[in-house]
Amino acid sequence: MRMSAAALNYRDLIIPMRGYGRRMQDLPLILLSDGVGIVDAMGDGVSSVALGDRVCPIFYQTWLAGKPSNETMLSSLGCEQDGTMSDYMVLPAEGVCHVPSHLSDFEAATLPTAAVTSWRALVTEGGLKGGDRVLLQGTGGVSLFALQFAKSLGAHVIITSSSDKKLARARELGADETINYTTDPQWGRSVKAMTDEAGVDHVIEVGGAGTLEQSLRAVRTGGTISMIGVLSGSEPRIPLGQVVTRHVRLQGITVGSRADFESMSAHIAGQRLRPVVDSVFPFEALRDAMDYLVTGQHFGKICISHAGQMANN
Numbered sequence: 001m002r003m004s005a006a007a008l009n010y011r012d013l014i015i016p017m018r019g020y021g022r023r024m025q026d027l028p029l030i031l032l033s034d035g036v037g038i039v040d041a042m043g044d045g046v047s048s049v050a051l052g053d054r055v056c057p058i059f060y061q062t063w064l065a066g067k068p069s070n071e072t073m074l075s076s077l078g079c080e081q082d083g084t085m086s087d088y089m090v091l092p093a094e095g096v097c098h099v100p101s102h103l104s105d106f107e108a109a110t111l112p113t114a115a116v117t118s119w120r121a122l123v124t125e126g127g128l129k130g131g132d133r134v135l136l137q138g139t140g141g142v143s144l145f146a147l148q149f150a151k152s153l154g155a156h157v158i159i160t161s162s163s164d165k166k167l168a169r170a171r172e173l174g175a176d177e178t179i180n181y182t183t184d185p186q187w188g189r190s191v192k193a194m195t196d197e198a199g200v201d202h203v204i205e206v207g208g209a210g211t212l213e214q215s216l217r218a219v220r221t222g223g224t225i226s227m228i229g230v231l232s233g234s235e236p237r238i239p240l241g242q243v244v245t246r247h248v249r250l251q252g253i254t255v256g257s258r259a260d261f262e263s264m265s266a267h268i269a270g271q272r273l274r275p276v277v278d279s280v281f282p283f284e285a286l287r288d289a290m291d292y293l294v295t296g297q298h299f300g301k302i303c304i305s306h307a308g309q310m311a312n313n
């Protein structure tokens with residue numbers, strides 16, 4: 001693959017700062033898991049792609065379908081394997097997927113990690129259907145994809161943010177109700193009030209220790225909390241009895257499989273969805289892009305141009 005663009009995820013900050021457990025490969029390591037490129041050369045016997053096709057590498061190179069295993073968890077890009085910050089990548093044919101043709105390279109580059117995570121949480125594991133009520137935490141990459149998927153599948157979306165300005169933008173993208181989690185720290189109760197005290201069917205949990213207690217308040221009996229991120233810590237103090245007595249499903253999510261990418265991609269193409277791109281940095285300015293990600297000012301994905309241009313969308 002001749003790479004044309006890449007995109008950042010929160011994980012890309014953690015890996016250089018403190019590593020990623022025992023799984024990380026020895027240094028040097030090529031960073032980032034999101035990207036897109038063109039098939040530039042092929043081995044004998046490859047029929048699933050052709051020269052010149054535009055493809056994304058999948059996040060877990062060996063997780064093709066079904067449930068993950070210990071082995072598939074050891075094949076992620078930008079961690080156990082070299083990632084997308086390179087001019088060329090050499091991957092097995094099953095490790096890449098075609099991308100919807102209506103997307104720009106920057107939009108397509110955002111798909112492998114945050115988008116597949118949201119799709120797996122809401123659709124593959126969550127079985128989301130029209131009329132379901134969904135609570136999304138914050139306006140980061142995972143939550144904005146979840147917003148687009150949930151709305152396009154007919155769900156009712158409540159989203160939180162620390163910023164009223166970002167909440168206004170989330171409304172423009174279709175969010176039905178918004179909560180500022182800074183000015184309303186007991187937002188679990190507010191979600192209950194917004195749902196006639198029933199609670200939501202699904203929660204996209206990216207906060208972790210600082211948010212799980214409120215999520216438990218907000219979810220309905222029998223609902224699902226997708227455990228995706230631990231932005232505010234990983235050791236929560238929560239009333240576990242509520243998980244039991246209210247039959248709550250705590251579902252760990254770790255991105256998804258090739259099959260998840262393909263079904264998501266078909267949905268994005270069918271609905272003509274467009275990932276939200278916040279900004280584009282040239283390849284040489286990866287560090288500036290990461291510093292910008294740390295500030296949390298972004299709304300949508302921060303992309304990298306392998307051709308060197310810089311643009312703001």
Ligand SMILES: NC(=O)c1ccc[n+]([C@@H]2O[C@H](COP(=O)([O-])OP(=O)(O)OC[C@H]3O[C@@H](n4cnc5c(N)ncnc54)[C@H](OP(=O)(O)O)[C@@H]3O)[C@@H](O)[C@H]2O)c1
Pocket residue numbers: 009010011113114117137138139140141142143160161162163166181206207210211227228229230231232253254255256293296
């Ligand atoms: N398990 C997986 O498969 C998987 C995949 C992708 C990402 N993740 C994880 O999911 C998390 C989000 O990733 P991302 O790429 O979407 O990050 P991101 O684009 O950097 O977004 C982070 C956003 O989260 C919100 N946030 C921060 N602290 C919060 C809190 N205490 N309560 C509610 N919202 C909070 C903020 O939104 P506002 O600015 O609107 O307040 C912030 O902008 C990270 O922990 C990441 O490692 C996990």
